[in-house]
Amino acid sequence: MLDSELIRRHTSQLIRGRYWAREPLGHGGLGIVYSGWDEELQRPVAVKRLLPEVSYNKKHGEAAWNEAQSLAKVTHPNIVTLYDFGRDEEGVFFIMELVQGQELEEWLVGGPLPVEDFYQLAQQALAGMATAHIHGILHLDLKSSNLMVSRSVANMLQLKILDFGLSKFQPNTDVSEVIQESANMGSIYYSAPELIQMQRIDHRADLYSLGHVFYHALTAAPAFASLPMEEVLVAHLYQDPPQLRTLRPDLDPAICHWVHRFLHKDPALRPESAEAALRDLMLIRSHLFRPEASNFSSPLCIVVSKDWNLVPSDLLPFIDKRVTFTGKLEHQDGVVRLVLSGIERAKELTLPTTPDTDLFSTYLQ
Incomplete structure (x- = not known):
């Protein structure tokens, strides 16, 4: 249960003269996250406050610095952005991008x-x-x-x-x-x-x-x-x-x-x-290696490893049992060639790829 007195203190004082913590968004064993407001830039923020007993614990204090230093080094649209970090009389705080969701x-x-x-x-x-x-x-x-x-x-x-x-x-x-x-x-x-x-x-x-x-x-x-x-x-x-x-x-x-x-x-x-x-x-996802439709009634998955050997044994359960592989895979000029022989026909597929590709798949519909 959240400490109402602690929340009152957190939401009643301006942090560094510019950040307000407003409504609690969530909490855990280490701290509380609030929706907040940056008075200087007039934008919403998230305010993460570590609990007092956590802020002054050496292990958790080091973890907080690790998090702040890590976030400060990375700018990426899929990683939450850190705006500010510090410590005041209430303990450690993070000012971060307010993430909706x-x-x-x-x-x-x-x-x-x-x-x-x-x-x-x-x-x-x-x-x-x-x-x-x-x-x-x-x-x-x-x-x-x-x-x-x-x-x-x-x-x-x-x-x-x-x-x-x-x-x-x-x-x-x-x-x-x-x-x-x-x-x-x-x-x-x-x-x-x-x-x-x-x-x-x-x-x-x-x-x-x-x-x-x-x-x-x-x-x-x-x-x-x-x-x-x-x-x-x-x-x-x-x-x-x-x-x-x-x-x-x-x-x-x-x-x-x-x-x-x-x-x-x-x-x-x-x-x-x-x-x-x-x-x-x-x-x-791109189905880059999907060839023209064939007369197979069910999908066939072919997966080739980058060492250009035969299909890995752990993928054999996913291979259509009507098809066997003959010969070796050949790699030349960015093209892999393999020969498939089935009950009714044999077909050579030319599949575009590159030597450093770890995995590719193609489907015969």
Whole structure:
């Protein structure tokens, strides 16, 4: 329950002679977020106030500085903008862009995202994190409640990434404290195995968390939501989530495979970067590799890895059983050629691609 006296103090004084905190928008164990107003620039803002006992706690104070420094370095339309930061007699405060919308976690109570909305969500999340990673900033607390979504006037999904409080986390920090804090805040459903095992962490820990956000968005539930809380961390280490295709048979096989790549326990098997994952997603979405219609009665998904070997074995369940692959894939002058032989016919497909493409898909209708 919010402390009415604390709210009265927060909303009755001008911060730095220009910012008002007005109505509480939300609160948690660390602080309260208010709608606010910037008297100098005459614009709405969000005012985030840490609780007094949090403001003067060394660990949380360092996290606040981390968040402020991280946000100050990054300007991106999908990352909340920091306007000001400081400390006064009431403790630490952030003055930020006022983001309208709803937490993705709440949004998904109404059901999984439609495919087009998912593409928009994933593209914006990856674009924002690619920029953060380029600046050397890790988020390390990506989860559905840290993504704010809304609709534009054109009915497009819009996303903002919030809360960089655990950003720039260093491996020599007490990981056990972060894990305990994550469990308390709900992040446990999105925690990377290397974080749980107190191993070296890099940008691919964020990609693992994003993969679980994407899984949540497509199924309306975290991947391990059916497990008791005490088993979730173990599942991140040793258990694979149910295949998306079994839960959403309407989904494109290529997008299912794309999401599951984020969920590998081994960071080396995940996408190499947010930028690379975004490039792959754009290829899938654009259907760049869709050839002319053929006489197959059901869709056939062909996915080729960048080493130009035969189709990976984990994708074979998605391949039409009437088709076998013969010979080797040939790559020359930006073109991949493969020979498909079926029961009734054989056909050579020429598929445009580039040598550094991680993934592409094509469909025979």
